[in-house]
Amino acid sequence: MDVEDILFRIWLYRSKDKWRGVIDLMRAINSVFVDASEALIGEDDHKVIRLMPRNRGKDMRQQWYPLIETRLLAPLLTKSITPFLGHVFGAGKLCTVINLKSKFQEKVIKDLKIISPAEYAKRAGYGHRADWPDNYHTKKKVVFLCHSSKDKRFVRKLAGELLDNSVDVWVDYNQILAGQEFIKRIEQGIVKCDFVVVILTSNFVQGPWAKRELRMAINREVSEDRITVLPLLKKDCEIPEILKIKTYVDFRGHRFESGLKSLLRSINELP
Numbered sequence: 001m002d003v004e005d006i007l008f009r010i011w012l013y014r015s016k017d018k019w020r021g022v023i024d025l026m027r028a029i030n031s032v033f034v035d036a037s038e039a040l041i042g043e044d045d046h047k048v049i050r051l052m053p054r055n056r057g058k059d060m061r062q063q064w065y066p067l068i069e070t071r072l073l074a075p076l077l078t079k080s081i082t083p084f085l086g087h088v089f090g091a092g093k094l095c096t097v098i099n100l101k102s103k104f105q106e107k108v109i110k111d112l113k114i115i116s117p118a119e120y121a122k123r124a125g126y127g128h129r130a131d132w133p134d135n136y137h138t139k140k141k142v143v144f145l146c147h148s149s150k151d152k153r154f155v156r157k158l159a160g161e162l163l164d165n166s167v168d169v170w171v172d173y174n175q176i177l178a179g180q181e182f183i184k185r186i187e188q189g190i191v192k193c194d195f196v197v198v199i200l201t202s203n204f205v206q207g208p209w210a211k212r213e214l215r216m217a218i219n220r221e222v223s224e225d226r227i228t229v230l231p232l233l234k235k236d237c238e239i240p241e242i243l244k245i246k247t248y249v250d251f252r253g254h255r256f257e258s259g260l261k262s263l264l265r266s267i268n269e270l271p
Helices: 062-073 117-123 149-164 182-192 202-206 208-224 256-269
Strands: 002-015 018-029 032-043 049-052 087-098 105-115 142-146 168-170 195-200 229-233
Touching (some): 002 062, 062 087, 062 105, 087 117, 142 182, 149 168, 149 195, 149 202, 195 202, 195 208, 195 256, 208 229
Parallel strands (some): 142 195, 195 229
Antiparallel strands (some): 032 049
């Protein structure tokens, strides 16, 4: 099986709040990496980044698209990677294999992954670049904790665990100062945050203000047409009708650790 190292150079920009750009596959010719093929990058209405052919004679093979989208493009949303000078870089291996059905040779990509700007510069033959970092800046996800004031003890514990796991938290007792308009600040917090975690207990269900926050959060989710409301069941209670179609994270009883793991996965993987 023939194997050669390949590099990917991804150029990205934001247009109308969506990712756009170009991705180049680079192969080594006489030990120098040069552009071999390319594709356009676009983000669809479901916040999924896709590849599209350029129709310029150097189109990247479309059978590679799913792997490239999963390994190189999806992390831009799930991990909130901030491109370096508008670029993200990748590396892998291009392998020649025999298709057992057709008996013809095929080119497949293996070991595909994102690499740092410094690693790309080294592999591409640029040498050491002191201003090219060893990692990308990542934007922390921000979570709004929608809860009853009577569940404050649990909320403080959950907030601490989220912060320890690199998730920023918006919670009323830390974000609203004396003299500020309470309703206005709550609305701002819900809009600003990536997700609203609704902490369900009997206290929440019986509290009129907590349910008002929930309506704000649901309206925001509908307007953005993406998942932003994450129900968390702390104690058995009557689930609000508007949340019954959603899967909840189970924190009941002694399930705090497993519930936290599930919640973090949703926060980190949902776009």
